[in-house]
Amino acid sequence: MKVSTAAPAKINLWLDVLGKRPDGYHEISTLMLPLKDVCDRVDVELKEAGFTVRCDHPKVPADDENIALKAARAYFEVAGWTGGAYVRIAKNIPVAAGLGGGSSDAGAVLRLLNRLSTRPLPEPELRGLAARLGADVPFFITPRPALATGIGEKLQPVEGLPEYPVLLVKPPVSVSTAWVYGRIKLTRGTRRIRIPTLSARPWDLTAVMENDLEPVALEAFPVVGHIMGWLLGRAGVRGVRMSGSGPTVFAIFRSFEDAEKAGFEARNAWPECWVRVSRTCAASDFLSG
Numbered sequence: 001m002k003v004s005t006a007a008p009a010k011i012n013l014w015l016d017v018l019g020k021r022p023d024g025y026h027e028i029s030t031l032m033l034p035l036k037d038v039c040d041r042v043d044v045e046l047k048e049a050g051f052t053v054r055c056d057h058p059k060v061p062a063d064d065e066n067i068a069l070k071a072a073r074a075y076f077e078v079a080g081w082t083g084g085a086y087v088r089i090a091k092n093i094p095v096a097a098g099l100g101g102g103s104s105d106a107g108a109v110l111r112l113l114n115r116l117s118t119r120p121l122p123e124p125e126l127r128g129l130a131a132r133l134g135a136d137v138p139f140f141i142t143p144r145p146a147l148a149t150g151i152g153e154k155l156q157p158v159e160g161l162p163e164y165p166v167l168l169v170k171p172p173v174s175v176s177t178a179w180v181y182g183r184i185k186l187t188r189g190t191r192r193i194r195i196p197t198l199s200a201r202p203w204d205l206t207a208v209m210e211n212d213l214e215p216v217a218l219e220a221f222p223v224v225g226h227i228m229g230w231l232l233g234r235a236g237v238r239g240v241r242m243s244g245s246g247p248t249v250f251a252i253f254r255s256f257e258d259a260e261k262a263g264f265e266a267r268n269a270w271p272e273c274w275v276r277v278s279r280t281c282a283a284s285d286f287l288s289g
Contacts, residue, residue, distance in 0.1 A: 001046060003115055006039040007089075007108035008143050009099040010136075011166065011243040011250050011280070013205075014194065017184055017212040025135065025151040026181055031158065031198070031208075032100075032136075034143040035166065037278040040101060041090040042068065042108040046116065050084040057091035059174075060102075071106040071133055075113045078129055079121065085113070094274055096174035098244030100136050107140025127153070144284040147195060158195060162202055163279045165259035169231065169266050170248040170274040171223045180245040183216045205239035205252055217246040224249060230269060234262040248274075 010032050018027040053062055053069040060066065072085045087109055093101030110130055114120040121129070123141065130137035135152035147156040194208040201207070218225045224247050231240045231251040236258030240251045253259040256279065263277040 001116065002043055003045075003112045004041060004043045005108050005112055007042045007093075007101075007104040007140070008034040008036070008281070009038040009093045009101060009104065009168075009278075010034050010139065010143070011099070011168075011241075012211060013198075013241070014208055015211045015213060015244065017181075021151070026184070027150065028148070028152060030148050030152070031145070031194075032139050032148050033145050033161075033164070033280040034140075034284075035099075035168075035278045036163070036281055038093060038099070038168065038276050040093050040105055040108070042105055042112065043086075043088040044072070044109055044112040044116070045086045045088075047084050047086055051087075052084075053087040053089070055089040055091055057089075057095060059095045060089065060091060067102045067133055067137075068105040068109045071109040071130075071137070072113065074129055074132060075110055078125075079113075079117060079119075094170050094248065096176060097170050097248045097274075098175065098177075098242065098246045099168075099248055100140070100244065103134050103136035104140045104143070106130070106133050106137045107143070110137075110141060127155070142284050144281060156195075158199075159283075160199060160202075161280070161282055163282050165253045165256040166278050166280060167231070167234075167251045167253065167259045167262050167266065168243075168248055168274075168276045168278065169227050169250075169270060171221065171227060171270075172272050172274075173221050173223070173247050175217060175221070175246045177245040180213050180216045184213070185215075203238060203254070209239040209241045209252075211242050211244075213245050214242045217242060221247055223247075227270065227273070231262070231266075234258070234265065237262070 013031040131153040
């Protein structure tokens, strides 16, 4: 039996880095929003023995380094299954872009295997399994707007947000998340939770949009700052930020039409960049297929 689902990208409306833990991870506070129209496609098929992963992107590993394959192995171990699985990934999310593509693929594999199970794992247990794979993976068990704290594994769903029109621009560079976190010089030490502010004025985005990882990326890749400055000059823009560890920059617009117009302009102004127009999700649209 083969099952399939969309694995969405995400953006971070804000990302506060609070401090470094003894285990090497960083404590964070971030509002994560899944995207409707920027998704990988993940297929899972059970087989008699062995685990295999195939992806149409040359930079995605096809061995045990692949986080989606790790997710399949981990699920079998926890569920006590025998046999194996074949995982196929059709890649639409850029690699090493700050959009959560690998973590989303892993979360999709866990969701699909849980769907195939006659005794599915409860969601808290599935999230615990996801946290063993990576800090962002628990978010993609139920991809919906959520405040992520701890290392990203503690999730508080956020209701009532609009579906923001978003323009994404990724320059032709790739950034390692570990590399960026390894070069942070300062951390906040205290959390700035802005959920009440955002809920009261969901379009007053300049009050909440920030990213503590930006200075590292801007120093190493000045093009990120150039794109941010260019996007701030577009008509209808409500806020501009880098997503996650970058280098993708996103801009939120007051209307989808404004985002599409800016997207057309971006493709002409930045022909070497990957450019997409999308919307954020107000709830999870990725549970049924």
